[in-house]
Amino acid sequence: MDVRIAACQIEISPGHPDVNTEKMLSLIKQAKADKQDIVIFPEMAVPGYLIGDEWENRAFVLDCYRYNEQIVASSDGITVVWGNVDIDKEAVGEDGRLRKFNTAFVARNGKIAGRFHKTLHPNYREFDDDRHFYSARKLSGEKDMDIEDFLQPLQIDINGRERRIGVSLCEDMWSDDYTIDPIETLLNNGAECIINISCSPWTWRKNDKRHRVVKDRLKDHPVPYIYVNNIGIQNNGKNLFLFEGNTTVYNPDGSVQNIAGDYEEEVLHVDLQNNGGKKQEKKTLSNHRDNEELLKGLTYGIRKFFDLIHASKAVIGMSGGVDSSLSAYLLCRALGPGQVYAVNMPSEFNSELTRGLARQLAETLQLNYGVVPIQEAFEFTLKQLGNTAFERLDGSGRRTELELSPVVRENIQARDRGSRVLAGIAAALNAVFVNNGNKSETATGYATLYGDINGALAPIADLYKTEVYELCRYINSLEDKNIFSDQLFEIPASAELSDEQNIEEGEGDPFVYPYHDRLLRAFIEFRRDPEDILQWYIDGSLEEMLEIEVGLVSRLFGGHRDFIKDLEHTWRLYKINFFKRIQAPPIIVVSKRAFGFDLRESQMGIHFTRKYREMKKELLKQDH
Amino acid sequence: MDVRIAACQIEISPGHPDVNTEKMLSLIKQAKADKQDIVIFPEMAVPGYLIGDEWENRAFVLDCYRYNEQIVASSDGITVVWGNVDIDKEAVGEDGRLRKFNTAFVARNGKIAGRFHKTLHPNYREFDDDRHFYSARKLSGEKDMDIEDFLQPLQIDINGRERRIGVSLCEDMWSDDYTIDPIETLLNNGAECIINISCSPWTWRKNDKRHRVVKDRLKDHPVPYIYVNNIGIQNNGKNLFLFEGNTTVYNPDGSVQNIAGDYEEEVLHVDLQNNGGKKQEKKTLSNHRDNEELLKGLTYGIRKFFDLIHASKAVIGMSGGVDSSLSAYLLCRALGPGQVYAVNMPSEFNSELTRGLARQLAETLQLNYGVVPIQEAFEFTLKQLGNTAFERLDGSGRRTELELSPVVRENIQARDRGSRVLAGIAAALNAVFVNNGNKSETATGYATLYGDINGALAPIADLYKTEVYELCRYINSLEDKNIFSDQLFEIPASAELSDEQNIEEGEGDPFVYPYHDRLLRAFIEFRRDPEDILQWYIDGSLEEMLEIEVGLVSRLFGGHRDFIKDLEHTWRLYKINFFKRIQAPPIIVVSKRAFGFDLRESQMGIHFTRKYREMKKELLKQDH
Structure with missing residues (x-):
């Protein structure tokens, strides 16, 4: 096919159709100037994808849908493929609300030339597609049509020739566990090329798996395959997902022709005449680069999260241990050390060693550093609570006094740090404070609620303790001079909240x-x-x-x-x-x-x- | 039909198939002794329903499934209908995991006599059925069968006559927004009676709506209709749902023949010979009793939550305002006043009036009462943070000092109360502390993170401020003597965190x-x-x-x-x-x-x- 395609890997701002559409319009204009035949944008490029139950806000959905008008109007002389929410005002979804579809629209010469609803709806992990959208599968059932007849390629005239293009969305290509295979169906129905628009978060080695899946799908039907993904972050409150992009053009044999970079807006130009053209070496495939990918992703995620909440300054508790050391490094990398305020909060239980390590790393990172001892406040609380008694007001005169066990004392320190000092400092600096927890302690509850569990973001809470060490070692390997002191890897991991957790006597966490x-x-x-x-x-x-x-x-x-x-x-x-x-x-x-x-x-x-x-x-x- | 039925409204303990099965076996035994023909249990009676992604734990699912053996073995001489997870080990779900169904099983004389998978899967509000289960609808599609042929009544011999019973699950009857109507299909296919087993949480006036829906479904096919629901609480972490039961037997004309009570385990005996028998007046229909239902539900929810987490003592901050007053009352009602520890935590900004109201209510409720002033700790924090400075460690010597604005000062007080005092006291008493927030402040963020947002449970966070007042008025109307002082309704609602929120000058919340x-x-x-x-x-x-x-x-x-x-x-x-x-x-x-x-x-x-x-x-x- 001699068709020139611009595959646009854009950052999507969820919930902001105005921002996203403006970006798309400018890229359409550029594509026209570049004499492209087709310009493609990711799934849900207009509204964003992970926006929770904002999908139930009818006015918002209609607003998103209406942005199609501008996109359609801009399609004179070019074919535009983009993701947006489609609606059927005459019908309801199974939740009784406005019926919505997750749709790939195609426009050409000022008219809608096709709309392709997502067939396969993921309902695992973070995905809730059936909650929000009506699938092509349900629609074909309602129309009493076989899905094999329902899924047809787009027929469109490009440069004077009728073309049949299979348009699909994200999960449609990940059909292994479904009874329907939309890509195969489109190919059986004559598609000369597959476009898959996605909004697909980064996960370990997903791209490797994707390359295998595409190769498999094209085995019996060798045609060009174009996968367009977005970058950015999208969240559902508790989880923040990274979208790395990696938009890919595949040759008909399933080999990679070209691939866009990680976390960068980029337009991949595809010339389908180059069928079988060899892989363009400028791009590294995003695989088997675990620590590099991890470091890049975490840094990107932190930076984008701060952008999202319009914050620039970060406060962080810095004990000298490995978790806070890694967090401090990542914050400096993401925001710049001038934006990072690290606080060391010693009590009688904190060793000179870890206090020294905290100071040393602070100097290496050149961030803003302060020391706020908690000993006095800790002792005040012990005394006040120790003197507190409850009186039963039923005439019995029964009194209950408080017993401050060792665990209670430990948690008082953690809450003093998290809720009194860090939260107070963050508020005073108009900054956001960050949680240093790792996945091991999140999993086992080895952390104090309203203490070290606090924070607006937990950047390393999806890394186990062993992975935290591993990433620190990797970071040390990047530079001539170590960021993290060798001692950090030698001392026992410890919360340092009691004499029993004295690292200088080799004591530490119970794991x-x-x-x-x-x-x-x-x-x-x-x-x-x-x-x-x-x-x-x-x-x-x-x-x-x-x-x-x-x-x-x-x-x-x-x-x-x-x-x-x-x-x-x-x-x-x-x-x-x-x-x-x-x-x-x-x-x-x-x-x-x-x-x-x-x-x-x-x-x-x-x-x-x-x-x-x-x-x-x-x-x-x-x-x- | 001369069939004797025991409809068992049981409390389900989610995630504890052993506990649930034991209860069912004992009720089956009783039903046999009572010469019942059919004994019915709710949807997911064995495993519980809202158990989150524990559905992905294969060993757990197989364990639940295996409890069927005991139930089947107990079915000699009786027909048992119950909800459990069904599995197909040969197939996968669309998440690639073990294929599971939300199923109504029927056993008779030691054998499985039928298994009916849920057809309609709710995927709105708290429901995630498509995430976890494969529906009868998908299965019929896979088998290339029309759902109208797929959904057939159970054919079973009862007292020497062949009976056709339509067995359905929960959402199957709420089909208005679906293209499939399972109840109608079962009736068209000859069902002489409908059984609907549900695990259906209480919502406002749901029962009223249910009565209308049943009447509508039976309009063209008048047959007896038996709805069996469970009691208890089930949660998904952030939300705790109340299951009030209200198991109902309907006459063929859709009128109510009998209805079980709210939040009580109860076996409803149905004699289907009594077709058209008039409603048994001993039961009140659970409708238009808003404040009564609310009070009952909240009290039940608190009590069951404390049972769930094996806690008996509650700590609560008691300012004298309306939210903490209502919370304290509910806790006393749910747990008994001897188990409730209320803490008044005044600073310079708390009026004599509210402090007096707190004390007065504490005396009325006869709970355990203590006063822990926060002024000294508040001033210490102001001083310590006021003297804190950060040094930029890049050689520039740049210093950043902290500015404690009025809002920062307000939040310091709230966090001192929530994280230092209440959390400390709760830990010392081995108790759980409770959040007093209402829906208005939860919605607008008019509360301090790590301060008054803290707590293990937020009993009134789904009531707007106006509803909090209304419920307090209702509670006052229940007794000869007011629980809540008239003054409580007259003073402005206020956080009392600054001079600007002085209620004695008529100042209060900005709403x-x-x-x-x-x-x-x-x-x-x-x-x-x-x-x-x-x-x-x-x-x-x-x-x-x-x-x-x-x-x-x-x-x-x-x-x-x-x-x-x-x-x-x-x-x-x-x-x-x-x-x-x-x-x-x-x-x-x-x-x-x-x-x-x-x-x-x-x-x-x-x-x-x-x-x-x-x-x-x-x-x-x-x-x-």
Whole structure:
């Protein structure tokens, strides 16, 4: 096909159709000037995609839809393909509201030339498509048409020749688990080329998988394939998703012809005459670059989040430990060190060592640094609460006094830091303060509500503790001079809230991270149950399944009873501490499953399956 | 039909199939002793329904499924109908995981006699059925069968006669917005009776609507109709739903024959020979009893939530204002006054009047009462933060000092109360502390994060301020002696955090609740946009649409500009302050739309539609 295409990888601003449309109009103008035949924009380019139940705001939806008028009007002499919400005012959706579609529109010469509704609706992880939209699948059912007849390529005249272009949206290409295959259907129905417009968040090695999927889809029908994705961030409150772009043009054999960069607005020019043209080497495929991708994504996510909430200054608690060190580095990278205010908040329990490490990193990063000791306020609270008594006002004169246990004392310090000092400083500086929690502690509740759980954003809460260390090591490898001191990797991880957590005596957190991180990952990301873990333990396949060092399990546990006790304790921590996650800040998602809207939880206590209990009983018999 | 039925309205414990099954087995035994022909349990009676992504835990799902064995084994001589998850191990769902169905099972004489998958899947409000389950609708599509042929009544021999019973699940009867009508289909296919098993949360006047729907469905096919619902609470973290039961037996003409009570386990015995038997008057239909229902539901919800988290003692901040007064009353009602610890936390800004009202209510309620002044800690923080400076560590020597504005000072007090005092006391007492926020302040962000937003549960956060007053008045009407002092209704609502909020000088919150509550309700519950509001204002229909007092709008606003300024300000507050709701506690849902998982939001700033901007421009022209 001798068709010239501009695939526009744009940043989409969710909920701001005016901003998005303006950008699209200017790119359409440019494409016309460049004599392109087709200009393509991502899925939901006008309204944005992850906007929650704003889809129920009829006025907003009609406003988004109306922006189509300007786009259509700009299509003289060019074919424009873009994503927007489509509506059918005469019909209702299954929620009884205005019927809406997630649609790829095509306009040409001032007229709508086609509208293609999304066929496959993802309803997993962060996706709620069936909640908001009516699918091509439901529509074909309503019209009593086979979906195979319903899904037809766009027929359009380009440069005097009739072309048949298969237009699809995002999930339509990820059809492995559905009974319908929209891409195959379009190809069977004569599509000479596939356009897939997406709004597809970054996940580990997704692009690698996508390349395989495209190759597979084109196996029997070799045609050019153009995938157009957006950049930016979109959120649903609890989770913030990164859109890296990576818009890709595939040759008919499924090999990559050209690919756009990560997190950059870019127009990819495609000349379909170049069928089979070899991959343009200027682009690196976004794969197997884990730490590099991670660092890029987190930095981008932080910067864009601050843009979104119109904030420029960040406040961060800096203990000298690894989590706050990584957070401080990322903030400096994202916002510039002049915008970062780090606060060290020592009590009697903080070692000279970590205080020194905090100061040292602050000097390396050249940020704004302050020290606010909490000892005096901590002691005041201990005294005031210690002197507090309740009187039962039923005439009994019964008094209740307060007992301040060691855990209560620890949490008082954490809340003093998070709610008194950091929140106070952030408010005074008109800044936003950032949470330093990692995924291991978010999972186990090893953090204090209204204390270190506070913050407007949790940039590293989707990284396990072991991944935090790994990323720090990677960052150190980037420069001649280490950012993070070697000592940071040697001291035990510790909250430093009591004498029992004294790092100078080698004390620290109650987790063996290389084991517990993988156990948690099995629960959270692989959706496994203690039953599976125990089965693997019995099978002897546990270390292999968790991908941990051989011999670690037997080194850690003094027998079956010990293993089971730890397993049940970890499961309990994970399930019960959901109550803290309900009130935790937004997380930048970088794993296959993040706490929040991505992983939907319920407060419902603990359950062990009967099979688990049977296996446990058998196993414990052997211990005697 | 001479068939004897026991419809079992049980409490379901979500995530605990062992507990639920045990209860069912004992009721089956009883039904056999009572010579019943059929015993019916609610939808998802074994696993519970709102359990979030625990549906992805394969071991858990298989465990739930396996409990069917015991139920089936207990069905000798009786027909058992119950809800559980069904599975197809040979197939995957559209999420690529184990394929699951939301199913009504029927067993008889030790064998499964039928399995009926839910056809219509709700995907609105708190419901995520398509996320977790494969519907009968998708299955019929996969089998290339018309849904009208697919949905067939159960054929079963009862007392020597072949019976055709239409078995359906919850949403199957709420088919108005779907293209499929499962109840009608079952009736067309010969059902002599309809059983609908549900797990249907309480909402305002739902039962009234249900009675109308049943009457409508039976119009052309008069048969007995049995609706079986559960009681209990189920949650998805942010929202806690109340299940009031109200299991109902309808006569063939759609009139109510018998109805079970609110929030009580109860077996409704149905004798289908009594066709057309008149309504049994012992039951009150659960309608038009708004404040009574509300009070019952909130009390039940609090009690069940405390049961769920294995807590018995509650701590509550008690300012003497209306919100904390209502919360304290509800806690005493739910848990008993001996379990409630109320704390008054005065600063220099709290009036003698409110402090007196707090003490007075505490005496009326006979709870445990303590006073913890925050003035000294507040002043310490002001001094410490006032003396804090940041040094820029780039060699520039630039220093940043902290400026403590009036708002910053207000929030310091709120956080001192919420995070230092209440959280500390709750921890020391091994109690749970409760949030007193109402829906008006949750909506507008008129509350401090890590301050009065804290708490493990927000019992009244789904009531607008005006509804809080109304419920207090209702409570006063219940007893000879007022619970709440008359003064409580006379003083201005105020946060009492500064001299500007001095209630003794008549100062208070920056809202006119009778107007703003209805405006917020239009945004939140009726999903309206400022465009709609402005349109109604221009039309002259605003007061009617918002259901507010005639003349209120013109009294409140000094012209169009004033009206628009307030409208935009309120919209902005509502949208922007979502960042606080992300970290807010679980809410007991009593409205048609509650913040949280019920109303899914996104941080995305403010947008005004073009139509809004056009109308505004026109209107402001008239102001000159």
